[in-house]
Amino acid sequence: MSGYKNILVGLDLSQESTQVLDRAAEIAAQSNAQLSLAHIIEPLTFAYGGDIPMDLSEVQEQLQNQAKEQLRRAAAPLNIPAERQHVVLGQPATEIHRLAEDAGCDLIVIGSHGRHGLALLLGSTANGVLHGAGCDVLAVRVHPSGESK
Template identity: 75%
Template sequence: MADYKRILVALDLSEESSQVLDKAGEMAKAFGAELCLTHVIEPLTFAYGGDIPMDLSEVQEQLQNQAKEQLRKAGDKFGVAEERQRVVLGQPATEIHRLADELESDLIIMGSHGRHGLALLLGSTANGVLHGAGCDVLAVRVHSD
């Protein structure tokens, strides 16, 4: 079995994120590993392709500030220092790979909603992370409460 020292936890900050964080906490405790938390926000220009004739930078900044606050609260639960919490802007799978490499993570933990059919065919963030990661990936099956 691998000996994990640095675990990158990718959270979508949904209500189900606590399930992922709980599993990450168990893994960190079992291996004596350091947790790093991240949340990736897709730029609004990605979603709207510049079709909206207005400046979205203020809205983007508000989203980032809200995400930082939610990540801080999640980090507090497991004593993850703020310098090991990252809110980044970009394409989720790409940014998670980049961060895992940058932080020399040996495990990425993230949630998976277990989608089927068309959603699975089109791919998901978990699938994208799994297929491009340079380290182990643990996809935690999350359930809506």
């Protein structure tokens, strides 16, 4: 089996994202693969269901700009060019599937927080990405910052 050639890394931009990116970079180095980064922002109207009687577009734009800057900083040490850094508005699993398909990715790397109980029953982004991806998916178990692995 040959190694992966085109890897999409879905990041939530939390402190634990470095664990996911480090694992993806390790795989990319072993396979001489290209890395792309993605951060998906759910529209504020999804979260609040339109119940807030105000225009949230300025807040949404600020969130997107902050995410682009964080993604740029994460990409810099790995020399990932701007055209392979994606900040997208939408439903995370759906957008990750679309980005991976559009770019011809053969691996998606995402973080998994290992939730249990009710949080597990309600589903997660990692679960959504796994079910429906057209390529391999690696869910990297992330640990809260400062917690030993």
